[in-house]
Amino acid sequence: MTRDMRPDETELTGNWILPLGQLSGQLIADETCKRIDELVKSSLEKIAVSKECGAWETLYRDPKDGRYWEKTYPQSEMHGGGPPKLQVLSPEQAKAKYQF
Numbered sequence: 001m002t003r004d005m006r007p008d009e010t011e012l013t014g015n016w017i018l019p020l021g022q023l024s025g026q027l028i029a030d031e032t033c034k035r036i037d038e039l040v041k042s043s044l045e046k047i048a049v050s051k052e053c054g055a056w057e058t059l060y061r062d063p064k065d066g067r068y069w070e071k072t073y074p075q076s077e078m079h080g081g082g083p084p085k086l087q088v089l090s091p092e093q094a095k096a097k098y099q100f
Contacts, residue, residue, distance in 0.1 A: 003066070004033065004039075004043055004062075004064060005039070005043070005062055005064075005067070007065065009088075010087065010088040011085070011086065011087045011088065012032055012035065012036055012039075012085065012086040012087075013032065013074075013083070013085045014029060014030060014032040014033030014036055014083035014084050014085065014093075015023040015030045015032065015033070016028065016029060016030070016033070016082070016083050017030050020100050025064075026033065030083070032083075033083050033084060036071065036085075036086050037082045037084070039086065040058075040060060040071060040086075043062070043063075043064075044060035044061065044062055044063075045060060045061045045062075045063055046058065046060055046068060047059040047060060047068070047094075047098065047100060048062050048099075048100050050097070050098065051098075051099070056072065056073055056081060057070060057071070057072050058070070058071045059071075059089070059094055059097075059098045059100075060086075066093040067088055068088065068089045068090070068091060068093075069087065069088060069089070070083070070086070070087050070088075070089050070094070070097075071084050071085070071086050072082055072085050072087070073085070
């Protein structure tokens, strides 16, 4: 399933969905969530974890094009931190926030 980042991509935002006919109310990860997980496991290099937020904000680098990607959980009020988001940061933003 892993597909490398396209040059025109700058943001991937996952969602949790309730399958049709599901009565238990259990949400499942959508394809974007699955892709984000696969990308951080196999395609992106982990650079740093936020000193302020811990693993809730993690910086990665794409070795193919050098872009920095930040993984966050923008719906942190949800159980388990909510679905993930990957967003490009400029080198300046990445260095300022993650101090590397």
